[in-house]
Amino acid sequence: MLRPQAVPLAAGVPPGAAPHAHPTLRQHAAVFLVYLVSGWLGIRYGTIAGTSLSMLWLPSGISLAACVRYGVGIWPALWLGSFATNTPFLLGGPAEASVARAVLVGMGTATINTTVQALYAHALYRRFIADGNIQSARNIVNFLFKVALAPSAANMLLLTLLFGLAGYVDLGNVPLALSVCIAGAMADYHGYFVAGLFGITWMSQATRPSWRPRWRTVALPLSAVLVLLVAVTVFWHRAAIHLVTMLGVLAALYSGLRAATGFVLCASLALTIATAQHVGPFALSDDVGSLIALLMFVIGLGVPVYLLAAHRYELMRSKQELEDKVAERTSELRAANQRLEVLSNSDGLTGLANRRHFDTVLEREWRRAARDGASLAIGMVDVDWFKRYNDHHGHAAGDACLRAVAQLLAAQLARAGDLVARYGGEEFVFVLPGTTAEEALALAHRIGAALRHEALPHGDSPLGIVSASIGVAACVPDIRQDATALVQAADAAMYRAKEQGRDQAVPALPSAVPSAGTPVLAA
Known part of the structure; x- marks a missing residue:
């Protein structure tokens, strides 16, 4: 994705139907700041050195999570975040670019990111994840392949056209324009894949665990092992990357979806920063090839980890539902036995003992x-x-x-x-x-x-x-x-x-x- 690229607002609740139709000023401010900081981090540490190719655009996933949590009424914070993130870098475009042009293109970028990609992704989210339970395996698959793909592609296509018309991208060089569009869409999807699921999962009331003490005992050792494995992978031996996958599987099996999304996000951030600095197992001579290799690994790591965590949740939910049903049936049977005992001990006419x-x-x-x-x-x-x-x-x-x-x-x-x-x-x-x-x-x-x-x-x-x-x-x-x-x-x-x-x-x-x-x- 290009440096000027801004953020999509993703899913949420349609206007007038959102449970949080009117976010507070504090919520707007918080979303704006998170968007701005994540955009700066993506440009500063997620862009391949010496190029404008961003490998991970966190704001796409963050804006989606914000809309899911607060509703589409949060769009002003996202628009301002996109404008504030992209406009400064538009000033560094063509030599003849003026401040007015950069501001106008920044406004257009923010409008595309917020209005087009956000509302489109929002509609897809409401359609394919209607029950709002992101923890089910079916909904995770729907999110990854029916919610995040099309908005990423549509958003970047429109931005490429906008940047081309403004002189930031040479549309006459079709291979270059096409590579910019594809790379930007992949970076957007990367953000949805790691930051979107992480934000939705962690901000959702439904996925908050009742095992907080256990989470505390797992989080620190898991984080320490992840840092060690990434360091070994980047600076010592590439084969250690397989241990990262193993650790992700363990996180999914024993800690649930919240830990799984946190693990994938941390692994993605660490490997993205390393690849952007031309180190690690995915640092190839071709920048686009590096992005593709990194994204393939993150998807290859995340999909099974997410699905394992989802299946674990579904099994636990089925077990709980079965236990609840057994308890309910037992209670009904006990009540029926009590009624039968009363009937067997009572006179039908007078209600006295028989x-x-x-x-x-x-x-x-x-x-x-x-x-x-x-x-x-x-x-x-x-x-x-x-x-x-x-x-x-x-x-x-x-x-x-x-x-x-x-x-x-x-x-x-x-x-x-x-x-x-x-x-x-x-x-x-x-x-x-x-x-x-x-x-x-x-x-x-x-x-x-x-x-x-x-x-x-x-x-x-x-x-x-x-x-x-x-x-x-x-x-x-x-x-x-x-x-x-x-x-x-x-x-x-x-x-x-x-x-x-x-x-x-x-x-x-x-x-x-x-x-x-x-x-x-x-x-």
Whole structure:
């Protein structure tokens, strides 16, 4: 590329659609300064000594990264950077070139770099890297061969024509003009290849690693080895260049795309500076040949390194997605099992515990009370004249009645360890750990009173409202006895309540309580 060559603005977000449509003044200043410094470095150290042939034009990649990060609203900083970088060197053109001509050509150069190449590359970037994830192998290939190539060629073609019309390039010497155009396009592409990917990767939130401590442990040794290998390659033996490739592969495999782009950029800078000074493995007698040899090596190094890093990222992402999916499925399965457990332990009509769950809890509490020597109470509740209720009001009303009774029972049994369950039909049962018969009987009376207070209409009951017969029994369990004996005692007490006129609570007879246990009964 010619010395007057300025920078392209590359990709980004189209006007009006950019996430950063209005970059701040500080961002403009930062981009302008980085552009200016990188352009000066490219001209000072990246141009082959004694010629105007630049081997690496960093601003092309930097402007692309700036647009991707801040949106196309950053174009004023890029235009000014291009103008400020190229205009001073245009003054050193043809002897008759005036300051006015240099300024006008510098403005044209900046306009071509910013408007043409930047917007064109921006459109290509948005088209071929629509998801914005530069870490995928497909998007890296798209970037290298569908985004960076055409803008580099188009930009340099227009600049060659501009410089020819202004007298900086002899368009009548077709081979010379063609070599200038091709060399400039290669230098632009070189900048996209190393600085563009580096800037996009490092400024992207999506590619910031969560392993910063590991990065610190890798970066310094990697940099030191790279410097040593480049020094050996340049000043001792050219064959050492193969070790640079090996080190790049290791960087891609163990450190990711950020380290890979940093490695390729550093290797490219070091080898470009050496080649520009006619030293190193790519310093040939032909300047264009040196550029081609250097660019072929950088591409040969960068493409596999970038793709290895991208495939590593994709494998890690697939692994993470698989782990997330397994965790999600496990969570769903656990939730489904919990729902099934609730359903298997619940009565579908009333929402109370069902008979199966009652049996499980009773057995557990029986063993616990036997171990602790504590009292355990059972209460059996039967809705009075419920068959008449169904016959008189209908089964739908009967279901509603059972639900109302269930809610009342659940409200009365407020302790965490208490359990109320539907035993079957219109019968309910409750388990009261650590409760004596006197306490259980008092609770049964409160349940009866609450039901009477609720005054649920019963059109075929002598009382005119829904009532219940309740039997309670309690004892200190003996592990050698079956818990069902206590249930039978409470059930017998409930039938005694029915025989005595219903709508009452009755304690179990001492003889009905399990004989192996110690009865704790109401007098």
